[in-house]
Amino acid sequence: MTPELQQIVYLSFILMLAIFLGFELIAKVPATLHTPLMSGSNAISGITLVGALVSAGAEQTAMATWLGAAAVTLATINVVGGYLVTDRMLAMFKKKSSGGAQ
Amino acid sequence: MSSAVIINFAYIASALAFVFGLKMLGSPATARKGNALSAIGMLLAIVVTLLDQQILTFTWIAVAVLIGSVIGVLTARLVAMTSMPEMVALFNGFGGAASLLVGWAALFGGEASSFVAITIVLSVLIGGVTLSGSLIAWAKLSEKMPGKAITFKGQAFVNGLIVLTLVLNAIWFVQQPVGDSVYLYAVIGVSLVFGIMLVIPIGGADMPVVISLLNSYSGLAACAAGFVLNNNLLIVSGALVGASGIILTNIMCKAMNRSLANVLFSGFKAVKTSTA
Known part of the structure; x- marks a missing residue:
């Protein structure tokens, strides 16, 4: 096997296990948590920021730097906005449930 | 210890945080x-x-992170509670755009092998x-455009044509993966059209399900970008979100007494029922 092929097999193993884990993680979720869960996992998909950081700073070509910088901006909005919005939703949810208990 | 080792051990901790966080x-x-x-x-x-030692200059990173953080904090703080779902849709769209970019x-980092070219596509x-x-889901939910399903005659045919164009251009691009490839521009353009076509035939009530699917x-997309960059953390987190997102979409469908296929192919079904 060539090194690249080995790398592909190795990455595919990781992919397969992560997909299976993702399937198993979400089982019974109460309906009130659907939107916060969606929003919270949306923030995680902003992880592409990690890739964008390298593109923006690697000084390859001007075009790559521009694309990378645009990607960093968009992904940062996704990450920062995503986590904050989720937290706001969950804060409201907590108030509601404690109000109901009283 | 080299920086690559530190980075990868930290990535394991991050992946763990994502797994337990989701749980x-x-x-x-x-x-x-x-x-x-x-x-x-x-x-x-x-x-x-x-x-990362590949990062040589921090100027653009600092500027971009600052702009992104300010926009992210402001929108998350200022948005009305009632318009949260469309905000999630908008953030999600930005995440997709980032993976595209x-x-x-x-492509500008040197010669791309066929495998890398496929993952780039x-x-x-x-x-x-x-x-x-x-963006369409956001526009529909925020009533920037009509919320009801938009269907027209021959929609399935048009969608088929779009998929064919995408596949052909993707194949041509993979044969010659360069940064200014017209085929790549075609893939970008046509995939944007395809995204619009996938969401317009879906009506307002189904929109949260569609946002979950787009999530x-x-x-x-992040997972594919991880394959492009050979980055484990992107692959793991992207796959986690991709898989858990599908399960959540399914759960949301069940809560509405609909099947996932029903929502996924609602465009084609809507055409059928409107012509019948």
């Missing part, structure tokens, strides 16, 4: 802590990535569909 988000008692844990994982990943930028394609689909797509 905790599924239960009311732990949801808020789960979100915070996942945010800490993200912060750790970002900070250690800055140690990361895939594209990778995938990240660009899924990222593009996520971007335009999310899953943005995870897959």
